[in-house]
Amino acid sequence: MSIDDRASEQETLWRAIALAHRKPEAPATGECLCCGETMSAGRRWCDAVCRDDWERLQRARR
Secondary structure, three states: OOHHHHHHHHHHHHHHHHHHOOOOOOOOOOEOOOOOOEOOOOOOOOOHHHHHHHHHHHHHHO
8 A cells, every 4th residue: 555545544634533523503593403492593592501502412313
């Protein structure tokens, strides 16, 4: 196996690891994605606690 092949293999591995550990994303809906409280435009969570809870639940669902 050449050094180029090993480098490509390593890149593929790191990319897979990064994708597996990325933070979940969701669109802003006008309501907190965790508790359902009405939100202003462009926001997804009412506070950091709801955001952290939602992200934890999303990771658990994977």
